[in-house]
Amino acid sequence: MTDLFLILIATILVNNFVLVRFLGLCPFMGVSRNLEAAAGMSLATAFVLTLSAAISYLLHHYILVPLQLEYLQTIGFIVVIAASVQFTEIMVRRMSPVLHQVLGIYIPLIATNCAVLGVALLNVKESNGFAESLVYGFGAATGFALVLVLFAAIRERLDVADIPAPFRGTAIALVTAGIMSLAFMGFSGMARP
């Protein structure tokens, strides 16, 4: 139980996928222009990340390892992620049209989020068990959601600030992401087992 809690803290704060591992930067920059889009993206990513972490664990341990096909890891995980993204979209569209309206355009974008593939590969690299893989995926998604929502709120404020012309838009957003990353260095050393 303590181990799972440590994994959760480690993935949310200490090794935050966006600010410390620098994964998933495209949606971090692309979908942070307003708060609602960021919140929608966070929810959709959280669902897909946890699901694909679980399925890729099963794929790796029950198909690739017994057949000695570990070299197909990357391509296998990409297929799993693409399938689970598609599955999520179909499910959401059928079961909750309202949710689909909110999340609709973000769900296909998740397939290109490198944090999702990163979680699947890192789970194998750190030889996590099934529960650990699930928590790892969920923690990564929570960390992603946390910084994405905070960043979106900051960017809404930057839109009305008197920023020098050459730095408006993406430039100041990247500077901000850099300072956020500096701040996250403060968590280093936490969640050691």
Next chain:
Amino acid sequence: MLFERREAPFIAPQGDVAALMRQVLYALIPAATAYVYFFGPGFIFNLLVAAVFCAAGEAAMLRARGRPISPALKDYSAMIVAALIAFALPALTPWWVTATASLFAIVVAKHLYGGLGYNIFNPAMAGYVVVLLAFPLEMNLWVAPHIGDIDYPHLGLMDTAWYTLSGHLPPELSFEAISRATPLDTAQTGFAAMQTFEEIHQNPLMGDFAGRGWEWIANFFAIGGFWLLYRRVIRWQIPLGVILGLTIPATVFYLFGVGAHATPGFHLFGGATILCAFFIATDPVSAATSPRGRLIYGLGIGILIYCIRRWGSYADGVAFAVLLMNMAVPAIDYLTRPRIVGHAKNTLANQDD
């Protein structure tokens, strides 16, 4: 003949930025005096270097943007950044470290965001974190406090000036002779070596309860802070939030926690807690704006300081905690917007109306 005519209100207005900033600078004087008394004249050189580079950075950025320079320099906001950087740095710091912190604070953290009033992050803390990560060696050399029965060799005025300029000590002295771990460092290494807090406290550097010299500087910061509260320059929510946010977990873990934990008094008066509570976290630009938001903001800083000190690898977490909560300020403001009179309570559903 012209008579001076007076009308209500008779209380002097507080709207002037320069007047407010001057009050803050006055409130730092007691602590600055104590700092120089305990840790030598290095603080004065740091303050000079920081002030020069902050003013130069401010002037250069305003000139590059074609804005008037003198009003911005006269509002003393850059001087407060310089003073906070000088307080955050070790008493002996080579000038290039101070200059890096000052220029990052003013140019990147303040002026790239549009200058005073727009900066998301506290400039002084952003500058400090940059040099903390970029110059770890220089940032960990703290001189021993100059007090009472501990008799360590101390640098004179000329030697300090020479060190600030060149980064070299006089040949007969070494860092091993003049530098000592800070109380927070001592506690951290002690806990890592499985000592209890009582054992760590045997170290003469630990003073009465939060480190020789340090506890007194904290008291002088508190005097300045209470004066700012009395003058209504700052409001009570943030200082109270920071102090509660730090003291509550510290007390709970000290009384009921498993393993060794420092006393709440050590956390409260050790390191930069009081400086943060009254002078750093209360920066009106980068802090939350609503009263409830300020309390949340302060509590968050206090809790993060405790977590970083207790479980992180840095001895003091003030700068990181402030930057992390700065990040959260727009979201806090969004969620704690006060109700408009006559409108229904804010909920997520009607916030767009």
